[in-house]
Amino acid sequence: MEQQEHDAQTDLSPRTKVVALGRPQRAPGASLNPPVTFTSTYIQDGAVNYARVDNPTWTPFEEAVGELEGGRALLFASGMAAVHAALSLVPTGGTVVAPAAAYNGVVVSLTEAQAEGRVAVRWVDVTDSDAVIAALPGADLLWLESPSNPLLELADIPGLTAAAHEAGALVAVDNTFATPLLQRPLEDGVDVVVHSATKYLAGHSDVILGLTVTADTDGGRELHTRLARRRTLAGAIAGPMEAWLALRGLRTLSLRLERACANAADLAERLGTHPRIARVRYPGWGAIVSVDVAGDGDGAAAAEALTAGTRIWSASTSLGGVESQLERRRRQPGEPEAVPVNLVRLSVGVEDVDDLWADLRQALDAIG
Numbered sequence: 001m002e003q004q005e006h007d008a009q010t011d012l013s014p015r016t017k018v019v020a021l022g023r024p025q026r027a028p029g030a031s032l033n034p035p036v037t038f039t040s041t042y043i044q045d046g047a048v049n050y051a052r053v054d055n056p057t058w059t060p061f062e063e064a065v066g067e068l069e070g071g072r073a074l075l076f077a078s079g080m081a082a083v084h085a086a087l088s089l090v091p092t093g094g095t096v097v098a099p100a101a102a103y104n105g106v107v108v109s110l111t112e113a114q115a116e117g118r119v120a121v122r123w124v125d126v127t128d129s130d131a132v133i134a135a136l137p138g139a140d141l142l143w144l145e146s147p148s149n150p151l152l153e154l155a156d157i158p159g160l161t162a163a164a165h166e167a168g169a170l171v172a173v174d175n176t177f178a179t180p181l182l183q184r185p186l187e188d189g190v191d192v193v194v195h196s197a198t199k200y201l202a203g204h205s206d207v208i209l210g211l212t213v214t215a216d217t218d219g220g221r222e223l224h225t226r227l228a229r230r231r232t233l234a235g236a237i238a239g240p241m242e243a244w245l246a247l248r249g250l251r252t253l254s255l256r257l258e259r260a261c262a263n264a265a266d267l268a269e270r271l272g273t274h275p276r277i278a279r280v281r282y283p284g285w286g287a288i289v290s291v292d293v294a295g296d297g298d299g300a301a302a303a304e305a306l307t308a309g310t311r312i313w314s315a316s317t318s319l320g321g322v323e324s325q326l327e328r329r330r331r332q333p334g335e336p337e338a339v340p341v342n343l344v345r346l347s348v349g350v351e352d353v354d355d356l357w358a359d360l361r362q363a364l365d366a367i368g
């Protein structure tokens with residue numbers, strides 16, 4: 001998918017917006033970048049009186065991401081804090097329709113909530129729209145992730161959102177893998193977009209942060225208020241330094257993503273030619289590629305050997321940073337069983353693609 005060229009509303013390209021948004025007002029002597037405000041409280045009788053409720057350092061990053069997604073953003077202490085705020089929109093005893101193979105933190109959270117009798121979960125294959133639609137009657141929330149982590153499955157976001165609304169369910173989309181430069185779910189009528197800003201938005205593997213984004217409609221504003229209240233009461237707030245670093249990281253999102261996506265397309269093709277690769281999972285866009293590694297038995301040992309054998313790629317969990325990373329996902333406790341044991345997720349970074357390929361190839365060639 002191409003980065004969108006411009007936005008009708010402000011007529012600025014997202015490539016410009018990532019650089020220009022969230023700046024202080026221009027005035028002689030004003031700083032180009034927003035300051036970092038370290039405070040726990042404020043002198044009384046202002047708009048905000050305590051820093052668990054708001055911090056001016058969050059605002060520029062929230063404004064920038066909100067504008068990029070086409071809604072209003074709230075910053076959270078982590079992607080999972082944002083996920084939990086979104087899940088809190090489901091009433092006790094309510095029903096969630098969720099992907100059987102989503103980010104494992106989401107799958108584990110919903111599995112435990114179900115075991116404790118707090119919600120009912122209907123697990124679905126999100127690539128099978130008919131099955132998802134059949135699971136919707138009586139549901140309170142449809143949870144989607146597209147492309148999904150780590151199978152890179154795609155869901156029909158507009159079609160499923162329309163069906164969920166007809167059934168009276170809210171729709172949340174985890175947009176971490178796509179970023180607003182490649183996909184804007186609010187434009188498809190989605191109610192809540194969730195991000196792990198830890199990944200592409202901040203982009204340098206140095207902070208943990210998350211966001212929710214809701215539409216600028218009456219319904220969207222009501223959800224924003226409920227999510228903000230959840231953030232304040234649960235206390236899942238970002239540190240000012242992390243928020244500032246995330247905004248700095250966002251400045252290069254377009255550049256980073258352009259290079260990483262081009263590298264990923266190139267590597268997906270080259271990986272497909274190697275005899276050790278049984279399957280390449282790549283939706284044709286984005287910067288994540290997953291591979292099933294061929295080897296003795298179930299291939300898990302061969303997959304481990306690949307991750308142990310690289311010098312430039314780092315064997316580490318997480319994704320979306322400038323540096324290329326790879327991981328055999330089933331190492332993680334709670335990873336859904338739908339994920340093959342020999343699957344290695346590659347988060348393609350911005351290094352030289354020939355160096356990245358040479359490193360993967362020597363590691364693949366060396367598998368015993």
Ligand SMILES: *Cc1c(COP(=O)(O)O)cnc(C)c1O
Binds near residue numbers: 145176199208
């Ligand atoms: C990493 C991730 C999360 C969780 O985000 P944290 O910032 O680690 O809490 C949620 N969804 C997806 C798709 C992720 O990759």
